[in-house]
Amino acid sequence: MSDLVQSAKKAAAYAAVDDHIKSGYIVGIGSGSTVVFAVDRLAERVRNENLKVKCIPTSFQARQLIIDNKLTLTDLDVDPVLDVCIDGADEVDSNMTLIKGGGGCLLQEKIVASNAKKLIIIADYTKDSQKLGDQYKKGIPIEVVPIAYVPISNKIKERFGGSLELRMAVKKAGPVVTDNGNFVLDWTNFNQDSDWEKVNSELLHIPGLVETGLFIKMASKAYFGLKDGSVKQKGTCSAQA
Numbered sequence: 001m002s003d004l005v006q007s008a009k010k011a012a013a014y015a016a017v018d019d020h021i022k023s024g025y026i027v028g029i030g031s032g033s034t035v036v037f038a039v040d041r042l043a044e045r046v047r048n049e050n051l052k053v054k055c056i057p058t059s060f061q062a063r064q065l066i067i068d069n070k071l072t073l074t075d076l077d078v079d080p081v082l083d084v085c086i087d088g089a090d091e092v093d094s095n096m097t098l099i100k101g102g103g104g105c106l107l108q109e110k111i112v113a114s115n116a117k118k119l120i121i122i123a124d125y126t127k128d129s130q131k132l133g134d135q136y137k138k139g140i141p142i143e144v145v146p147i148a149y150v151p152i153s154n155k156i157k158e159r160f161g162g163s164l165e166l167r168m169a170v171k172k173a174g175p176v177v178t179d180n181g182n183f184v185l186d187w188t189n190f191n192q193d194s195d196w197e198k199v200n201s202e203l204l205h206i207p208g209l210v211e212t213g214l215f216i217k218m219a220s221k222a223y224f225g226l227k228d229g230s231v232k233q234k235g236t237c238s239a240q241a
């Protein structure tokens with residue numbers, strides 16, 4: 001990954017943490033490489049400003065980040081309502097519809113985000129698109145119960161077209177297994193002009209399909225780090241709103 005992209009991720013993450021996290025907050029910690037910068041900044045603010053925050057992870061990776069940075073860990077049993085969730089995205093379209101799940105953590109990410117008063121997205125400039133699929137070519141991740149991956153692939157192809165591929169592991173023989181023990185299908189060559197809300201609700205009716213990486217009407221704001229070091233904001237909610 002280029003230095004420019006890395007700096008862009010960092011700039012977006014720092015700006016979002018500075019604008020949206022206050023002492024006393026319950027904070028959702030997303031997953032992926034951009035979130036690493038957000039946790040760095042949050043830990044720095046906890047040390048320097050004596051900020052009191054409790055963090056809810058969206059994945060095994062996020063839990064490790066919280067622990068490694070000596071932040072306070074909590075969960076939805078103890079704190080079922082979050083003030084804010086900060087997470088990355090694979091792509092953000094002009095309606096603030098997201099593709100998430102490039103790291104395979106979509107299910108817990110969606111659960112945690114859906115219990116947050118606001119979801120703030122942090123990303124580099126390569127994620128800012130007009131339509132889903134403009135820049136992100138790896139497809140829409142779909143988490144499925146393992147025994148159902150073939151019929152689910154067939155049903156999606158028949159109903160909506162495109163191609164589905166079972167995501168394979170890199171340092172393990174066989175498929176990626178999510179934090180929840182499921183498989184991930186990556187859906188490519190979909191119709192970019194789809195009504196994503198309708199598609200998403202139809203997908204969620206397929207037995208065995210656990211969750212989709214389509215996040216619709218969930219994100220309040222997206223911060224994109226740009227090549228020149230500045231940060232572009234997309235979406236409506238104001239800082240600390």
Ligand SMILES: O=C(CO)[C@H](O)[C@H](O)COP(=O)(O)O
Nearest residue numbers: 032033034088101102103105
């Ligand atoms: O949804 C995710 C993981 O499941 C990530 O937030 C998404 O893949 C973006 O990751 P990165 O910050 O590494 O670009």
